Amino acid sequence: MEFIWEYRSLLLSGTAVTIQLALASLALSVLFGLVGAAAKLSANRIGKRAANAYTTLIRGVPDLVLMMLLFYGGQQIVNDLGSVTGLWGYIEINQFTAGVGSIGFVFGAYMTETFRGAILAIPRGQIEAGVSVGMTPLTVFRRITWPQMVRHALPSFTNNWLVLIKATALVSVIGLHDLVWNASTAGRSVREPFTFMFAVFIIYLLLTACSDVGLRWLERRYNVGVDRG
Amino acid sequence: MTTEQTFFEYLVHVSENHSPLDFMLIADHLDKFFFGALLTLEITALALVIGGAMAVPLAIARAYRHRWLNGPIWAFTYVFRGTPLLVQIYLVYYGLAQFDFVRESFLWDPVLSSPWWCALITFSLNTAAYTTEFLRGAIENTARGEIEAAKACGMSKIQMMRRVILPGAFRRALPAYSNEVIFMLHSSVVLSTITLQDILGVGRWLNGRYYLAYEGFITAMVFYMILVFLISQGFKFWEKKWLGHLMPRAVESTK
Numbered sequence: 001m002e003f004i005w006e007y008r009s010l011l012l013s014g015t016a017v018t019i020q021l022a023l024a025s026l027a028l029s030v031l032f033g034l035v036g037a038a039a040k041l042s043a044n045r046i047g048k049r050a051a052n053a054y055t056t057l058i059r060g061v062p063d064l065v066l067m068m069l070l071f072y073g074g075q076q077i078v079n080d081l082g083s084v085t086g087l088w089g090y091i092e093i094n095q096f097t098a099g100v101g102s103i104g105f106v107f108g109a110y111m112t113e114t115f116r117g118a119i120l121a122i123p124r125g126q127i128e129a130g131v132s133v134g135m136t137p138l139t140v141f142r143r144i145t146w147p148q149m150v151r152h153a154l155p156s157f158t159n160n161w162l163v164l165i166k167a168t169a170l171v172s173v174i175g176l177h178d179l180v181w182n183a184s185t186a187g188r189s190v191r192e193p194f195t196f197m198f199a200v201f202i203i204y205l206l207l208t209a210c211s212d213v214g215l216r217w218l219e220r221r222y223n224v225g226v227d228r229g
Numbered sequence: 230m231t232t233e234q235t236f237f238e239y240l241v242h243v244s245e246n247h248s249p250l251d252f253m254l255i256a257d258h259l260d261k262f263f264f265g266a267l268l269t270l271e272i273t274a275l276a277l278v279i280g281g282a283m284a285v286p287l288a289i290a291r292a293y294r295h296r297w298l299n300g301p302i303w304a305f306t307y308v309f310r311g312t313p314l315l316v317q318i319y320l321v322y323y324g325l326a327q328f329d330f331v332r333e334s335f336l337w338d339p340v341l342s343s344p345w346w347c348a349l350i351t352f353s354l355n356t357a358a359y360t361t362e363f364l365r366g367a368i369e370n371t372a373r374g375e376i377e378a379a380k381a382c383g384m385s386k387i388q389m390m391r392r393v394i395l396p397g398a399f400r401r402a403l404p405a406y407s408n409e410v411i412f413m414l415h416s417s418v419v420l421s422t423i424t425l426q427d428i429l430g431v432g433r434w435l436n437g438r439y440y441l442a443y444e445g446f447i448t449a450m451v452f453y454m455i456l457v458f459l460i461s462q463g464f465k466f467w468e469k470k471w472l473g474h475l476m477p478r479a480v481e482s483t484k
Contacts, residue, residue: 059461060454062415065429065446073442162311169313173422180316184323194324201312201320208311 004199007186011196014182015203021096021178022168025103026161032108037115051112058109063102064170071098071174095176103167110160118152119145151222158215162208169204179203251441255448258435265431266452272345272427273417276352277410283353284360289390291361292368302361309358314416317355322347322423344423356413363405367398400471407464411457428452 004011036054039047075093082088093101122145130140172180179200187196234242244253287305290298309317325331325341340346371394379389421430428449435445469476 057454059411060457061450062418062429062453064418064421065432065449065453068429068433068436069442069446069450072436073446076442166313169315170419172315180313180319184319187323192327194320194327197316197320197324200316204312204316205308 001195003186003190003192004195007190007196010182010186011179011199011203014177014179017096017177018165018168018179019207021099021103021171021176022165024100025107025164025168028100028104029107029111029160029164032104033111033115036108036112037119040112040116041119055109055112058106063106063167064173066106067098067102067170067174070102071095074098074101095171095174098174099168099171099176103164103171106167107160107164110163111157114153114156114160115149117156118149121152122148151226154215154219154222158212158219161211161215165207165211166204250443250447254435254439254441255444258431261426261431261434262428262448262452265426265428265449266456268425268430269414269417269420269427270456272348272352272420273410273413275349276356277413279349279353280356281360283357284364285395287357287361288364288368291365306358306361309355310362314351314355315419315422318348318351318419318423321351344420344425348420348423348425352413352417355416356409359409359412360406363409364398364402367402367405368394370401371397403464403468403472407461407468410460410464414453414456414460 036051039051040055042048071093075091078091078093082091126144126148127140130144135143168178169180172178172184175181183196183200184193187193190196241253244251287302291302291306321341322344331337331341334341340350375393375397376389379393384392417427418429420427421433426434429446432445432449435448436442
């Protein structure tokens with residue numbers, strides 16, 4: 001047990017990496033989700049098809065498989081593209097980039113569904129009203145769609161975020177020095193794997209419990225002034 | 230291409246030198262992938278059966294707020310749903326060996342030292358936790374009228390549970406359960422981290438052996454996609470069969 005205290009800086013730095021990874025992936029997934037939802041709801045046939053293919057593909061493929069494909073295979077393709085087009089030189093895809101890229105891409109598909117549902121929940125008349133007073137699509141998005149979308153999207157967003165945090169543990173498999181990696185290395189070196197994994201277990205539990213409480217608070221805030229049946 | 234070459238050699242040549250993926254290499258190792266798929270399906274299916282069987286009594290106890298059981302069951306589901314499956318499986322497979330009493334117990338030799346058993350135990354508990362929670366929701370959502378009708382017929386509590394509440398709850402939980410099955414299949418990739426050769430395990434082996442990332446991982450990807458497709462088709466069929474009365478009615482377009 002005293003080893004946990006001795007290795008606290010390793011555990012804390014691992015936790016920091018995990019949190020950074022989760023936040024960066026979240027940002028990327030929100031971006032993918034917004035673009036995906038816009039494509040699914042647009043009149044553009046090709047955009048719609050591409051977005052549908054995206055969400056179907058992601059539902060079919062486990063995140064770790066994509067992560068490994070990106071980490072081991074992505075390097076090759078990026079550098080081949082770079083040398084063919086001459087736009088960039090040698091690029092190295094490290095574990096962090098591969099993790100953020102694949103987790104962001106995977107959860108982008110779930111976010112697409114979340115945002116699509118949330119946008120559909122906004123009465124069509126409000127958007128038409130916005131257009132009729134001469135708002136540009138961007139203004140409509142900023143003033144009408146976004147503020148209400150957040151409210152409708154929050155429950156499912158919370159869910160996605162909780163799953164996303166847990167998915168970050170997988171990046172340790174491709175060797176990112178995150179919480180799980182650091183703890184299992186430390187655990188092996190002092191021959192107390194259970195103690196260290198249990199610490200990781202508790203830290204993840206704290207992370208999910210805190211985000212659960214925080215996001216629920218946000219949900220209440222965004223629902224202020226909404227009538228409930 | 231010289232005339233002595235057979236068509237097969239020509240295929241191998243194209244596959245090795247011109248095609249982006251070496252299809253012949255994949256074809257050579259396809260049997261390994263099928264065995265990997267068998268392992269993935271075996272552990273996932275067994276865990277779903279065991280976890281599902283555990284979830285039913287747990288969900289009933291949670292739904293009726295059993296005085297002593299509700300709290301512990303809530304804690305169990307909260308803890309298992311709040312932590313990554315990878316950490317849970319590391320804790321069981323790599324962690325338990327830390328304790329001498331575990332290594333000396335009768336369970337060590339056939340069960341707790343084998344990655345297969347550790348995976349099965351962890352997966353079962355994990356899926357039991359998720360299934361308990363949405364099954365509880367489905368039980369709590371039983372229409373009051375149905376229960377009143379059952380009482381009016383003079384059913385005992387057990388009869389009511391068996392004939393009215395559970396059949397309805399299982400139907401309502403079906404869409405959520407199809408998601409759980411697909412998530413379980415997705416999560417089963419962690420098997421490859423505890424030395425088991427599941428689909429991804431074979432992909433990783435291929436990558437390690439030939440240093441070819443696309444062949445191994447894209448084949449694994451295709452295998453998973455086929456499995457997910459089959460599972461979701463199966464659930465679509467069952468939903469039509471058991472939830473057909475709840476489907477939106479097809480309406481002729483007025484345009």
